[in-house]
Amino acid sequence: MSCSMKVKLKIETQWLDLERKSMMKMQERYRLWEQETLKKARDAKDLRGLREVFYQLGDRWEWDQTTGAWLSSGEPLDTVGLVLRMPGLQEDKERYVVYAVMAYSKGLTSKFDHLGDKERVILERDRKTGEIVCWSTTGHGAVDIFPIDLTSLFTVENVLSNCFIVAQPGDHALRLEDPVPPELLPQLAKRLWEIAGGDKRFTIKTIDVLAFKDVEELLDFRFHRYANAVIELERTWTTLKGNTAAKAKEIVLDEIPKHIESKDRNTLRRTEGLLHILWFKPPIEQLVAVRKAYDEISSEPTPTKIQVELQPYLGELLYSLADIIEKAKYLKWKSVIEKKEFRESDVFRGLELSGLAKEAMAVALDDILREHSLSYIGYPERATIRGKIMRTLFGVSILPTRLLLSFMRSVVRALLGAAVLSYRLLLSFADRLQGGRNRKERSEKETPGSKPTDESS
Structure with a gap:
């Protein structure tokens, strides 16, 4: 994988519209949060007091600070990606977890916290046969029950450069979509997802993804x-x-x-x-x-x-x-303390990322280690019983649910369309009726009255 990998990201346009409105509110909340945090730090009498301030802020304060700054100055749903390489559960297989790190304010939230989204898709490649399969995140971290086959694309690099990554931040979902599925079942699945999406409009953005080689060699995060x-x-x-x-x-x-x-x-x-x-x-x-x-x-x-x-x-x-753990802490520290040096490091050469996006990527590595277990990150087969139940429920229900919602939206649109059409027809009929009456009245006024015969003689 090259350093400057580009991936096509599809986002439902309504989320972008909502995020623009939400970001305006979040900017003010972020400024207040930042002022309160700085005030607490200034009021600390000694190092012990300062340490207590950070304990009160919690483990995620750097993530909140970075994504808050990102949201305050970036584009709506600004996104960067990174790839983690992992061994497969079988010796001849290897896995690649593609994380999309998104500056997302979670809609109209009531307070400033948990501003960033981190969702992933999991790719597995068989080194002997060349088979490539993919698990997408269907919702709230749960991945597909059955992976899709992408062997026809030959390499993981081709998969990422040719497919779309479809982000659904409201559902905490990230789906890999093959534009031209080669087999009947993937084609059917793709068509069902299109139907489930209804007439939604999507915006396609090209995002930069940090390849696993750069994560391992340049960031030294192994x-x-x-x-x-x-x-x-x-x-x-x-x-x-x-x-x-x-x-x-x-x-x-x-x-x-x-x-x-x-x-x-x-x-x-x-x-x-x-x-x-x-x-x-x-x-x-x-x-x-x-x-x-x-x-x-x-x-x-x-x-x-x-x-x-x-x-x-x-x-x-x-x-x-x-x-x-130490590398993640060091990268996070360096991105905050030595911002200029970190932003200009070789790892980001060729990537069109803002300085805040680069900082968010560094902080995201630490946040992943704090929030996500190994089974969650790349081994859904090893999930807990609760996780497997969630995976089954989401895998079985999410597509039919979206199809039902799409059908209901279509019915509502049809009923509204019929109501609007009926209303317009009634108005048209009323206008015609009123017009006919007006013409009759004008005709009666313009036509002179007939006089009796004996008077005329």
Whole structure:
């Protein structure tokens, strides 16, 4: 992927119109929020007081500040993109998560918070067969149940350059749309989505997307290494746990002492709990648990064989997790403290981005690590039961719901059209009737009255 990748973004025009009105109100709210924040900081008596101010603001204050400034001076629904490379759950596959980071005020909100939208589509490529599939976000973070096949486009680069990314900020949805689907079912699905959209007008914008190579090499943000460490730890744990038959035989034959068997069982159970945290908690909330698990095994004076096997995987996980957290914090800090240097860095060469959009991209990386779990980011198969239920409900209901709404809009438009037509016909009929009466009255006035015959003689 090249540094200056361009992607076509389709946005429903009504959202742009609404956002223009909303941004005018948000500008004033942002100024008030900024003034209140600065006043709290100035009123702090010492560093402890200043620290308390930041605690009160919460973890998202940088995101609020950056997107607020972006909204105050940018274009409606200004958007930038970035790509995170991740390993597939199968060894021959790799995934690419395309995030669209949008300056969106969430319509007419009641207060200044959560101003930015971060939605994603997930692409998976089979390195052996060349197969490419895509999961879109149908609504509120839930992705498609069944991915669409985009193998005919050959590469991920071609997919992003030829397809449209359709943003629906009101539904928290981001959909990849192939302009010319090659098969019957994708064509049918595309047509159904068009019907579901009714006669909506769309605006097409070209946005800049930061390629995964630049994210990894120029920003030095190596998310692939972290995700791979989680997957490798799970594979190792699954293998060790799966050898239960052999272990049971050894225990029966007294080849494994009871205290070692108990230690191994506890280690595997704790690793299972750690994996639950790794899949379902945001990365920033994982660091304490990962460090604790690694320290416990590393400090074991007489480690078992299972503990020895797990230790390097936990070490790699700890290093890669700490690395992306520190890099995200550093990028966010640099974008705020050293704005000029950050905006002019090589990573943005060839990208037509405003300075605020560049800052928003840096802050977005940190916000993703604070808000989104690994299963949410790129592995919907590993979602919680609640997540899977939401995914199924949205996947099954959202298209029929939009089709129904589109049908209802069509019926309402038809009824309104019929009512307007009937009203115009009635007015026309009334005008004609009134016109006929007026002509008759004028005719009677203009025609002289006839006189009797005897008087005329």
